[in-house]
Amino acid sequence: MITPLLMALLAVLIAGCTGVPGTGPVVAVGTGPSEPVAPTPAEVDKNLAPDQVVRQFLESSADTSRDVSRTAPFQTARNYLTEAASKSWQPQNNTTQVVVLDAVRVNAPTAGRAAANQAEVDVQGTQLAVLDADNAYRATAPTEYNHSFGLVREQGEWRISNPPNALVLTQSQFDAAFKQRMLYFVSQDGEVLVPDPRWIIPGPSPKDRAAALVDLLLGGASIGLSPAVQNRLDGGRLRGNVELDPQNGDVKVDLTGVQPANQQAQLQLIGQLVDTLAPTEAPGVQISIDGQLLGGRAYTPRDTQSLDAEQIPAVGPSVPADAYYVNSGGHVLSLSSGEAMWGELGHSAQVKAASMSAANGAVAAVVTSGEQQKLTIGRPLQYQPSTTVLTADRLTAPTFDRSGSSVWVVQQTDDKTDVRQLTTTAPFGQQSVTVPDLADLGQVTALERSPDGARVALVADKKLYLGTVVESDAADGAETGRRAVSIVGPTEINPRLTDVGPIAFQSASTLLVGGKQDPSSVFVTLLQVTVDGVVTTPNASSDISDDVTDIAVGNQDIFVCFQGRVWKLDGTLLAGVWEPAGSQAGAQTLGSRPFAPN
Structure with missing residues (x-):
């Protein structure tokens, strides 16, 4: 079986390239000869010690720009193997194609373990991720990786008899050799x-x-x-x-x-x-x-x-792109004008969080009511009052589907956690979304649907999980017209993320997350996390000087809260700066929970 990874590796030398991005210029080629001659594999140095053989084998197998042909992939790396191991070693056919480590530690043979014709060399590191057979990256909980390389002498030189089944790369080697594509x-x-x-x-x-x-x-x-x-x-x-x-x-x-x-x-x-x-x-x-x-x-x-999932469907009157926030009194105000939102949300309710659909202008809000919280749905931009549709001990901030026809929240009591889907028009029908073992994850503090509706991100016990949304025929579907909805998973997409708080989908493939990539970090900062768990810290995060408590995305604008104030990104995450958000230039907007039509 030849996997896409192997085909990509083969293509490197078939086209006559001697480097990959990061090691030299990429040269565009035309439709020249289909089978150019591959470069001659590099020779192995003579009289290498066992640990040197292992180290050079790992370096050679990580260099995906060399020594690949259709009949004998990784030929230079194979030169460090015994004749039998060279014939049987097929990392491209393994369920896990690549193991990604923080660093590779090659130990010298332990005293007493090396004999005249046999030796063992331990290679260790902390595993961070794997690349599966379908070329999907999967972050893993940090675990110790160890492989004991057995070496024997062949024709007077040390050679490896038991190479690992998968390629072993450091994170930097992986980043240099592989690129993410959608x-x-x-x-x-x-x-x-x-x-x-x-x-x-x-x-x-x-x-x-x-x-x-x-x-x-x-x-x-x-x-x-x-x-x-x-x-x-x-x-x-x-x-x-x-x-x-x-x-x-x-x-x-x-x-x-x-x-x-x-x-x-x-x-x-x-x-x-x-x-x-x-x-x-x-x-x-x-x-x-x-x-x-x-x-x-x-x-x-x-x-x-x-x-395009980023395109807003035209299902009602156009919705102004204004952003809003909740002031210290619990009222919803416009960030651009400072005016209170029409109705109880802007004047009398104690709003904890709110969301607005860009498709139809519906606003769903979580409002404090005594010791409980209630979910209200209305259309204040069209002067339609809010209706209470759900009451619970605790509710997460609501999240709309792409068309604005339904909204999801997590309702929680001391003994029950349940994801609810509610329609946004009277009579406001609702149903439970099946999530296996949801209660076992801990207290859920955030839930967000992706713009394409295929994924759900949620935060439980300060960890980030991602699941997929699956609809199927419901038992009562013929009478009610409803479809059964479930979340497959959810799975912690990067166990190294800690102290996760607010989340928002920046796009269908990327989340903005308030969290820590390093437990020693002083602040909960803004991170970008792709849906396969790859985490980057945007340059703009360097200006954040306190814990990020809220994140909002709408109309290509990004808002965050820290220091009890609302900030708007001026520019891009790569090169932008945070400016005070509000109706008066330079004025600080005190408040929280910004939201924009989304």
Whole structure:
């Protein structure tokens, strides 16, 4: 079995490249000879000690730019193995293709364990993540990794007899060799495309990357996402190699075994390929089925905008992009004008948190009522009063679906935790969302739906979890018209994140999280976390001087709260600065819980 990882590795040398991004310039190549001669594998130094053999083996297997051919991948690394081990070592066929460590510690042979013709060398490190067989990155709880390399002498030189099943890379080696790319699949309702991050070795040209990505698309969604999406390429295969049009650089893909049932299904198939491949790898994509070019032309992302989860569906009057916050008195005020929101939310209610749908202007708010909290739904922008639809001991901030037709909250009592889905129009029907073992996670303090509706992020016991949303036929569906809804998972997506508080989806593939990547951090700061658990600290976070208590995203604006004030990002997370949010330039807005139509 040849996996997409191996095909990507092979492509590096087939195209004659001698480096990967981070080690040298990437040279774009055309459609030259299909089978150029691979470079000669590097020679192994003579008279190496056992630990030197192990160290150079690990370095060689991490260098994905060299010594790869169709018949003998990782040839230089194999030169450090015994003849028998060299023939049997197939890391590309393993369930776990890569083990990512914080650092690799190669120990010298322990005294008494090395004999004239045998030796053992221990390699240790802290495991941070793995790359699974489908090229999906999976962060793991920090655990000790250990492999005892057995070495024997062959022709007078030390050689490894038991290499590990997977490639062993440090985090820095992995980051240099692999790059994240998004595959796209179709949401359960068929309305939008859903991103699915994978990690590939980029290769020297768009053609190599496109071929690897198409192979992964044909293989289907990653294990965690697959219950929540459809694949219009399911059952398909390539009729020939993925090619580039020499005139304009378009990717050319010719499929067989797929036949869209209707125009919408054809658009979804086009969308999966176009959003995965263009414009990152090519300006457009020419898609053929059994040799027939669909539409007689190339497709670009402009053709698939209707499937973009970031686009707000037009289901009602346009909603102004104004942002709001809750002042110290518990009232909702406009950040731009300082005026109170119409109705009880702006004048009399004690608001704990609120959300607004960008699709229809519905506002769901959690309001304190004595020792309990109640959820209200209304349309204050249309002067429609709020209605109480749910009461509980504790409620999380509400989160809308993309169309604004339903809102989700977590209701909690001392002995029960339950996710509720409620419709946003009278008679405000509600149902329970099934989440296996939810109560075992601890107190849930936040829940957010992704813009595409396929995922749910939640915070429990200060840990970040991600699950997928699956709908199925309900037992009473014929009478009620309802569908049963469940969350598959949820799974802690990066166990190294601690003290997690506020969360918000920045996009369908990325969360903004208030938390700590390092337990020794002084503050709960703003982090970016992709849905596969990769964490980065934006440059803009360096200006945050206290715990981040709230995060909001809307109309491409980002708001946070720290020091009891509301701040708005001026610029990007890469190079922006935090400015006081409010109606008067430079004035500090005291308050919390900012929200914007989303």
